[in-house]
Amino acid sequence: MATTPKTRPPAKRKPSAAGRASRDEPPLLEWISAAIGLACALVAIGFVGWDALLGERSPPAVEVRLMAVTPTPHGFVAEVEAINHGGSPAAQVAIEGVLSGEGEPETAQATLDYIPERSRAKGGLVFEHDPRAGRLVLRAKGFADVS
Amino acid sequence: MDANAAYGRALARAFGGALLFSFPLLMTMEMWSLGMAVERWRLLAFLLLSLPMLLGLSYYAGFEPTFRLKDEVLDALAAFGVGFLLAALLLAVFGVFERPGPFWRADLGKIALCAVPGAIGALVAGKQLGEDAPSSRERSEAGTLGELFLMAVGALFLAFNVAPTEEMILIAYQMGPLQALLLMALSVLLLHAFVYRLGFPGESRRRAARGPLRTFVGFTAPGYGVALIVSLYLLWTFGRTDGVAPHEIATMTIVLAFPAALGAATARLVV
Numbered sequence: 001m002a003t004t005p006k007t008r009p010p011a012k013r014k015p016s017a018a019g020r021a022s023r024d025e026p027p028l029l030e031w032i033s034a035a036i037g038l039a040c041a042l043v044a045i046g047f048v049g050w051d052a053l054l055g056e057r058s059p060p061a062v063e064v065r066l067m068a069v070t071p072t073p074h075g076f077v078a079e080v081e082a083i084n085h086g087g088s089p090a091a092q093v094a095i096e097g098v099l100s101g102e103g104e105p106e107t108a109q110a111t112l113d114y115i116p117e118r119s120r121a122k123g124g125l126v127f128e129h130d131p132r133a134g135r136l137v138l139r140a141k142g143f144a145d146v147s
Numbered sequence: 148m149d150a151n152a153a154y155g156r157a158l159a160r161a162f163g164g165a166l167l168f169s170f171p172l173l174m175t176m177e178m179w180s181l182g183m184a185v186e187r188w189r190l191l192a193f194l195l196l197s198l199p200m201l202l203g204l205s206y207y208a209g210f211e212p213t214f215r216l217k218d219e220v221l222d223a224l225a226a227f228g229v230g231f232l233l234a235a236l237l238l239a240v241f242g243v244f245e246r247p248g249p250f251w252r253a254d255l256g257k258i259a260l261c262a263v264p265g266a267i268g269a270l271v272a273g274k275q276l277g278e279d280a281p282s283s284r285e286r287s288e289a290g291t292l293g294e295l296f297l298m299a300v301g302a303l304f305l306a307f308n309v310a311p312t313e314e315m316i317l318i319a320y321q322m323g324p325l326q327a328l329l330l331m332a333l334s335v336l337l338l339h340a341f342v343y344r345l346g347f348p349g350e351s352r353r354r355a356a357r358g359p360l361r362t363f364v365g366f367t368a369p370g371y372g373v374a375l376i377v378s379l380y381l382l383w384t385f386g387r388t389d390g391v392a393p394h395e396i397a398t399m400t401i402v403l404a405f406p407a408a409l410g411a412a413t414a415r416l417v418v
Binding site: 026027028029030031033034035036037038039040041043044045047048049051052055089091114116117119145146 | 150151153154155158180183184187188190191194195198217218220221222223224225226227228229231232252253255256258259262
């Protein structure tokens with residue numbers, strides 16, 4: 001590695017640095033990594049600052065959609081997707097599906113841990129009867145503020 | 148080319164240090180939820196404060212043996228980049244980010260929050276994992292303000308590891324006033340003992356030369372004050388103080404000040 005020992009001209013050194021050992025110009029790699037670091041810092045600060053200034057603060061608004069129904073030996077599994085259209089995240093979102101057909105309406109519920117703003121989370125509701133046969137109403141019943 | 152190779156090694160060390168110091172946080176659930184829940188102004192303030200802190204830390208423990216302002220700035224920025232990229236990579240590997248949908252503010256919040264401890268680790272690694280011992284000249288140069296700064300960084304660093312967890316609040320709920328006072332006394336005692344009596348490496352001999360009372364007034368008391376302030380600041384940043392009764396905030400601060408005091412005491416060890 002040290003086959004080409006560099007002899008640096010002493011004129012380049014700065015003797016003004018109070019007698020401290022001052023190095024030569026930082027290597028190129030140092031500039032590159034610092035530039036990447038600067039970019040990361042600017043992205044983080046820029047986005048967070050932009051969000052703090054202009055970000056929307058509307059409450060969570062959760063829509064629940066039916067994705068697919070799969071018959072299993074342990075009931076009909078309705079895979080659902082909860083989409084938070086609001087501007088704040090929601091925690092412990094209770095979602096409920098009411099299946100009304102002939103006879104008593106059937107209710108199934110699940111709790112989703114977190115749904116960030118403008119994001120979606122998935123879960124499943126399990127029914128005894130086929131949700132495709134009756135009328136299925138899906139909705140979010142409530143949530144807690146994220147902390 | 149030699150300088151570049153040396154810097155590359157230092158950079159790899161920085162990644163190692165950042166990994167070592169930030170993985171407990173990256174693998175803590177509360178950090179992910181806090182990343183999206185922390186109020187944006189507080190997160191912004193935290194990020195903006197972290198840059199001068201990294202700059203100061205780079206002066207005392209940079210991963211390049213530097214003295215000049217330009218180098219300190221470059222090191223601090225590189226350290227932030229290391230922390231940021233490492234947090235982004237590991238959180239992605241851990242599957243923390245929402246699978247569908249674009250990369251958005253919740254994800255960025257998580258990365259930004261985890262980037263800072265990673266960056267501290269990256270800077271500290273230069274000293275901890277480095278080949279050359281830090282010059283004693285640098286250390287003795289730290290004046291009273293420098294000492295307080297290092298104590299604050301140490302406190303922040305250790306307290307940060309537990310501050311986001313629910314347990315801090317839970318412990319505060321469990322403790323009565325007497326226990327809180329006891330924990331306070333214990334923190335101060337440990338802070339005093341760790342720094343000035345146990346003879347850890349990094350203990351300053353010139354301080355031991357002073358009387359115990361002067362040492363206590365001059366260093367231990369301000370050190371615990373720093374630990375309290377750092378703890379309160381962290382709790383506030385994480386929104387743990389919102390809508391909480393003052394005495395409960397005080398207890399939480401005392402609870403968090405326990406690890407913070409240990410961090411302040413061992414700052415010289417780590418940083």
